[in-house]
Amino acid sequence: MIETRGLRKSFRSRAGRETKTVEAVRGVDLQVAEGEIFGFLGPNGAGKTTTLRMLATLIEPDGGEATIAGADLRKDPAEVRRRIGYVAQGGSTWDESTAREELVLHARMYGIGKAEAHRRAARALDAFQLSEYADRKCKTYSGGQRRRVEIALGIIHEPKIVFLDEPTTGLDPQSRAHMWDEIRRLRTEGMTVFITTHYLDEADALCDRIAIMDHGEVVAEGTPADLKREISGDVVLLGLDVAATPQAAQLLDSEPYVNKLETADEGGLRLYVDEGATAIPQILRRVDNAGLALSSIELHRPSLDDVFLTKTGRSLRES
């Protein structure tokens, strides 16, 4: 449904007298299959939005190619526009208009006739549970309602693919769960959904496949389960104070069941082991014999954050 080869984009930015070229996206290859929810995961500034805006014909790539829903991005952007929907991160509704007016106008910008545009608007309002507020101005809506209007706008012309840029950012937990249901519903209706997010739990819960992006490059791609499996074994977190940490690290580093060991700046250790259940008793015995005091011990099944950490050397939360 989407296939990209070597998609690139750099921006020139000026700081004082110097011009700097920032390579926002450096050669992205992606393949997204029909009917899947594909997640683009990465910290802010990783190049997710830039890639999305290139795929949505809003900015022209510097290099590379892409085929989207069968249309060539470089040669026929007009055809791509007809086949895709795009929902921007920062909103797209006008305060003084009503949801119905926005939907009708948007449908008509796709060349749909007046009567049909009204029918579709009514149907979308119904499907997104907005009928009650349909004729109120957008400025009176809650964040969640407004986001639903925006998604409804993005799919009013029944596109094959819809791009959602951080669809749940800024929503309260309840609206967020509601939005996940809406996104899953789009897939049931046969749409391919491409979302960006910087929430790990969102990518994990919602996406069939994900690509992790960092510094303009895709550093990992696969199903959430596959990616987690790549990180073999479990993670054991030991709570230690800063002073005791180096000694404990030295002690445990040579243990055969510890595959990898990392020290946290604020004290404590992160141990990668094959199996947590058998490793923990041995760790406890070793630490206890050395007379060190543990403040906590935690067993972690690998998460996407661990995937991100192994691929980039940083935690997604701190970047």
Place this chain on the structure above:
Amino acid sequence: MKLARDTWLIFQRQLQLLLRNPVWVFVGVFQPVMYLLLFAPLLKPALNAPSQAEAYKIFVPGLLVLLAIFGGLFQGFGLIAELRAGVIERSRVTPVSRLALLLGRSLRDVVSLIVQAVIITLLALLFDLRVFIGDLLLAYLMLALIALMTSAVSYGVALKVKSEDALAPLMNTVAQPVLLLSGILLPLTFAPGWLQGIADWNPFSWAVDGTRALFAGNLGDDKVWQGLSIIAVLAAAGVVWAARQFARSVR
């Protein structure tokens, strides 16, 4: 035909939003009305005009051109608000004509200007201004072309600078010399030679001369077709340039 359809679509939407808040049309007309009521009475003695009506024939056309220039140049502010709300980006992912995105908006501005011009003209009639309806309609055409040009340029600049803070001083800096060099408040016949020489390069000065000729009933005056042609060419150039800005990448 797609262009006409899309332009009509955008025009309708913009007009609908304007009518929801029509107070802006009257706010826009407030300043020229003040000039008409509080400044124009000084003109008969100042211009040595034989009557108040003659003075108005000189002053009102200039005032209308002023209204068209300023009304158009400041339309960009509304567009920056739309940019910020994401409305422009949302339009740009659809296959809608980029020229229509501009024309629909600029034509709304033209309509709002003509409404304001009619209000000013009607008020001036109370002060004994008399003008033939045919000449008046041609003068309105001139005003419409001016507003089309200035609003298109304003939209184009707004898409480039993307911030109100940059747009306001920029437009003021452009508008001020244009205003002074077009003989809007006082005809440049009073100006020294060098000033007239500079003013000859100001297209709005030609527009003001043409509009004055029309109000004076001199339809055959060369200034009429000269003014109309100059402004028509510039309006077309402004529209083409601004439509390109809509087609280019903007956020």
